[in-house]
Amino acid sequence: MATTNLSRMISAGLLVGAALVASLAPARAADKVTFLTNWFAQAEHGGFYQAKATGLYEKAGLDVTIKMGGPQVNGSQLLLAGDTDFMMGYDIQVLKGREKDLPLVTVASSFQFDLQGIMAHDDLADLAALKGRPILIAGSSRTTFWPWLRTKYGYTDDQIRPYTFNLQPFFADKTVAQQAYPSSEPYQAEQQQEKVKFFLLADGGYPPYGSTIVTTEKMIAEKPGVVERFVKASLEGWYDYMKNPAPGNDLIKAANPKMTDGQLAFALDRLRDMKAIDRGDAATLGVGIITADRYRQIYEFLVAGGLLDSKVDWQKSFDDRFVKNLKIGLK
Numbered sequence: 511m512a513t514t515n516l517s518r519m520i521s522a523g524l525l526v527g528a529a530l531v532a533s534l535a536p537a538r539a540a541d542k543v544t545f546l547t548n549w550f551a552q553a554e555h556g557g558f559y560q561a562k563a564t565g566l567y568e569k570a571g572l573d574v575t576i577k578m579g580g581p582q583v584n585g586s587q588l589l590l591a592g593d594t595d596f597m598m599g600y601d602i603q604v605l606k607g608r609e610k611d612l613p614l615v616t617v618a619s620s621f622q623f624d625l626q627g628i629m630a631h632d633d634l635a636d637l638a639a640l641k642g643r644p645i646l647i648a649g650s651s652r653t654t655f656w657p658w659l660r661t662k663y664g665y666t667d668d669q670i671r672p673y674t675f676n677l678q679p680f681f682a683d684k685t686v687a688q689q690a691y692p693s694s695e696p697y698q699a700e701q702q703q704e705k706v707k708f709f710l711l712a713d714g715g716y717p718p719y720g721s722t723i724v725t726t727e728k729m730i731a732e733k734p735g736v737v738e739r740f741v742k743a744s745l746e747g748w749y750d751y752m753k754n755p756a757p758g759n760d761l762i763k764a765a766n767p768k769m770t771d772g773q774l775a776f777a778l779d780r781l782r783d784m785k786a787i788d789r790g791d792a793a794t795l796g797v798g799i800i801t802a803d804r805y806r807q808i809y810e811f812l813v814a815g816g817l818l819d820s821k822v823d824w825q826k827s828f829d830d831r832f833v834k835n836l837k838i839g840l841k
Contacts (some may be wrong), residue, residue, distance in 0.1 A: 513514035515822030540573040541736050545744075546594040548579045551766035553693060553755070553777035554721060555598070557620060557787075558764075560758030561747025570739040586614060588711035589726060591800060596740060600624075601808045602654050602817075604827045609819050616828040618741045620748060621720030621786040623712035626655055629680070629690035632705040637664050637714060638681040646673035646688035647678065655689075657815035658716055677702075692784065700776070712782065717807040719800060720786070730829060740816030741832040748787050749839050752778075788839055796837040800830050 547555045556575055563568050567574040577594065579585055585597040586607055599616065607614040628637060628645070642666055647656060649672070657663050671679075673688055677698055679686050690696060692708055699706045723741060730737055751758045759774050781787070791799050805828050813817035 537644075538571070540568065540571050541733075541747070542740075543574045543596070543736060543740055544594045545574060546575060546577045546579055546583070546585050546588060546597040548585065548598040548600075548721065550580060551576075551762040551764070552769060553759075553774050553781065554620075554625065554691075556597075556751040556758045556762065556778070557748030558744055558756055559747075559761040560751035560755070561743045563757035563761045564747070564750060565741040566746050566750075567740075572736070572739055572743065574740070576765070587723075589614070589724065594628070594731060596723055596738075598724045599722045600654075601718040601722060601805070601827070602812065604722070605809060605812060605818055605822060605824060608824070608827050609822050614724055614827070615727055615730060616641075616719075616722045616724050616800060617730070617737060617830075618723040618745060618833045619719035619800050620681055620722065620798070621781075622788070622790045622792050623710070623784075623786070624716060624718040624720045625657075625693075625710075625786070626712075626716070626720075627689050627690055627692060627708050627710045628659075628687050629695050629699065630687040630707050630709065631684050632707050633640050633684070634687065634707055637709050640669075640687050641665060643669060644671045644683070644686050645669050646671045646686060648673045648675075648689065651689055653817055655711055655716060656732040656766070656770070658811065659816060661815065662714060667700065692780040696780075697773055697776045717811050718806065721803070723798075726784050738832050741755075741798065742836055742838075745796075745836060745838045749797050752782060752787060754763075792839070793841075795834070797839040798833045798836065800828055800833060802828075802830070 545558060551559065562574055562576060565823060572584055579598070585599065586603065588594050589597045590612060601616065604614045604616050611773070628640070630640065634640065647670055650828065677695060680701060681704060682685050688695070692710065696708050723744060725737060755778055763769050787797050792799055805824055809824035810817065813820045
């Protein structure tokens, strides 16, 4: 009996010792991840900052650094060079990269449509009424949404005027319209007490997603678990941000001190009104969803407009495995 009790005491001691050693052992280091946005911090990046601020990335075992993009930042170049692991991208950018054999892959989408639109003075009934009027667009827009507008509404290239991201030409000429995002230029117009209308191109059928999460074939092949966890935590961040944006907004303002509470509130109202994260396929498949049918539409639009070689394998431009079973936001 004494031997048995001694054995039990020794066993118990060994268990306690093992538990103590385990408790003293360093926790597994979080995977370091860098994410590059497409512009200075703003509400349109809110889900990522929310995931950082509320610990969603940390909970997923990720140590995420969010870097801001800007006018002189080439996201694709930095991604392919390994200077960032993920970037906020655009379907046309990825497909055009594929045309050059660049291994870019979209793995999720923040918004179910591109936020691109046209801002016009309030006397304009619709986009069709802009035919023949001057429209301010950036040079890069000639190879993205302008060919679609030209085909859809019969616009002509002689309507184009250069947009220098200064709204004064728009304010000065009531016949002028210009490219815009729902949360930016209309807000500036409101501050100047100018009455405007905003027309979202997606409402007319413009097919790209908005603010996608893009990575590389190498990242997917070598670190699929990191990709999976980053996508999931980011989309959870988006779902949470749309309900309670305060934590994310604090980080946004810290990163971009020029961002105001008024601008953030205006932007969030627009994103909610448009159902940016939960419209369309997301209503039944969950936040962040991307689909083959949608990518086919984007590919066909580009090919039809002479913007993409038809030989491009569009199916390699996206990978839905990391998002299709998440069902985030669905009851």
